[in-house]
Amino acid sequence: MRKKLAQDAKEIFEAIVERVKVLDPANSRRWFDDLAIKNFSGGLLEITCPDTESAGFLQDNCSSSFTRAAQQITGHLVSIKFSADGKLTKNKPSVSAAELRLHPDYTFDNFVVGPCNRLAHASCVAVSKSLGTTYNPLFIYGSAGLGKTHLLHAICRETRNNLPKVKMQFLSCEEFVNRFIAAIEAGSLTEFKSLYRTVDLLVIDDVQFLREREQSQEEFFHTFNALYDNRRQIVLSADDAPWQIPSLPERLTSRFRWGLVTRIDAPTYETRVAIVQKKSRLRGMKISDEVAEHIAGKVTANIRELEGALTSLYAMAGATSEEIGLDIAVKLLGDKETTGKNISITDIIKVVTAYYDVRPADLQSKRRSQSITMPRQICMYLARNLTNHSLEEIGGHLGGRDHTTVMHACEKITELEQSDDKIQSQLVELTKRISR
Ligand code: ADP
Ligand code: MG
Numbered sequence: 001m002r003k004k005l006a007q008d009a010k011e012i013f014e015a016i017v018e019r020v021k022v023l024d025p026a027n028s029r030r031w032f033d034d035l036a037i038k039n040f041s042g043g044l045l046e047i048t049c050p051d052t053e054s055a056g057f058l059q060d061n062c063s064s065s066f067t068r069a070a071q072q073i074t075g076h077l078v079s080i081k082f083s084a085d086g087k088l089t090k091n092k093p094s095v096s097a098a099e100l101r102l103h104p105d106y107t108f109d110n111f112v113v114g115p116c117n118r119l120a121h122a123s124c125v126a127v128s129k130s131l132g133t134t135y136n137p138l139f140i141y142g143s144a145g146l147g148k149t150h151l152l153h154a155i156c157r158e159t160r161n162n163l164p165k166v167k168m169q170f171l172s173c174e175e176f177v178n179r180f181i182a183a184i185e186a187g188s189l190t191e192f193k194s195l196y197r198t199v200d201l202l203v204i205d206d207v208q209f210l211r212e213r214e215q216s217q218e219e220f221f222h223t224f225n226a227l228y229d230n231r232r233q234i235v236l237s238a239d240d241a242p243w244q245i246p247s248l249p250e251r252l253t254s255r256f257r258w259g260l261v262t263r264i265d266a267p268t269y270e271t272r273v274a275i276v277q278k279k280s281r282l283r284g285m286k287i288s289d290e291v292a293e294h295i296a297g298k299v300t301a302n303i304r305e306l307e308g309a310l311t312s313l314y315a316m317a318g319a320t321s322e323e324i325g326l327d328i329a330v331k332l333l334g335d336k337e338t339t340g341k342n343i344s345i346t347d348i349i350k351v352v353t354a355y356y357d358v359r360p361a362d363l364q365s366k367r368r369s370q371s372i373t374m375p376r377q378i379c380m381y382l383a384r385n386l387t388n389h390s391l392e393e394i395g396g397h398l399g400g401r402d403h404t405t406v407m408h409a410c411e412k413i414t415e416l417e418q419s420d421d422k423i424q425s426q427l428v429e430l431t432k433r434i435s436r
Pocket of ligand 1: 112142145303
């Protein structure tokens with residue numbers, strides 16, 4: 001009899017998990033299959049999770065969908081409690097990932113590396129291998145949805161795995177400011193200071209939030225100095241480069257540049273395909289290469305939107321266990337013919353040659369004078385950023401150059417774009433003309 005009950009509960013639980021996947025595809029993950037029922041009695045369903053991060057994730061993101069699913073399956077009001085598997089968490093260090101609120105998905109393993117983020121990724125890995133000695137501070141910047149927060153979580157996770165005793169704090173700049181204000185109000189400034197000025201690793205996300213907050217800037221400045229002087233690692237992110245964040249004082253922005261400043265760019269087509277594939281595996285969705293390529297071709301703005309498209313796709317497909325076909329992707333995103341502005345490499349060559357007063361044949365020739373090399377490299381850079389063509393294809397259009405030449409050109413122009421105002425404004429103007 002007992003055994004039978006347990007079996008029933010297990011089946012009910014499996015049905016609940018399946019229902020959650022339908023109700024909440026955005027937050028469903030493949031590891032939901034590893035969840036187990038701990039106890040179900042008196043209207044309370046207790047669920048055992050593989051680790052504290054997943055328990056935290058479920059608690060924060062999935063409580064309501066689990067409650068809803070449980071209600072639909074059992075026909076009763078059910079409350080849910082998530083907890084980590086005791087066996088796994090018993091000997092965990094004092095500051096666990098859950099206390100830091102690390103996202104279970106945001107690991108180095110789950111991060112797809114491409115030309116747009118290679119340097120940022122490599123520097124994060126390097127920092128997590130030797131705190132305080134490689135790049136200090138490490139400053140990562142880029143537009144929204146390109147993976148900054150993901151990388152910061154990964155640094156904390158990796159550090160905690162390698163060095164469980166390390167003292168670290170991870171927080172958004174907004175939290176830092178709010179806690180600072182709360183500490184002033186509560187008269188606990190001494191505790192606040194000693195908490196943040198004595199860690200081995202301080203990670204602060206979105207430091208652009210500091211602008212126009214003078215008192216917090218002051219506190220942050222002293223925190224920075226205390227940590228830096230003691231060779232403790234500081235990692236920062238922002239949506240702009242330090243020198244581009246308006247109304248931050250020089251003494252702060254100059255310190256942000258003491259270590260390494262690295263940028264994340266929008267992902268290229270190949271990287272987007274790889275990300276779609278990785279994310280769908282993570283969610284336990286089956287999609288064909290064709291579908292991944294279709295999504296990557298249609299959704300180009302940022303990675304958060306790519307994930308949004310996957311979620312809609314999953315919802316449209318009705319969370320089937322079968323592979324999602326191209327027909328559904330086309331229904332959702334439209335077909336190939338309607339893609340964006342459809343800028344071609346030929347358009348780019350036309351605009352660039354007119355602008356610099358050179359002939360297309362010059363760009364395709366072997367000539368290496370500066371007056372030719374620069375427009376050629378700019379063509380490569382723009383083609384890389386404005387079209388979905390591969391490095392090989394771009395090289396092909398510019399006199400049959402190989403992909404390493406194109407990559408080198410892109411890197412060089414990227415550097416110039418940051419250091420040379422003249423080039424920067426030329427690039428803006430060219431992009432405008434090409435997009436018209
Ligand atoms: P940001 O902090 O720069 O605004 P996030 O780190 O929040 O961006 O990233 C947005 C989403 O895109 C996250 O779900 C993240 O996992 C995903 N993402 C970004 N870059 C990558 C990448 N290279 N590989 C896999 N996922 C990525
Ligand atoms: Mg972020």
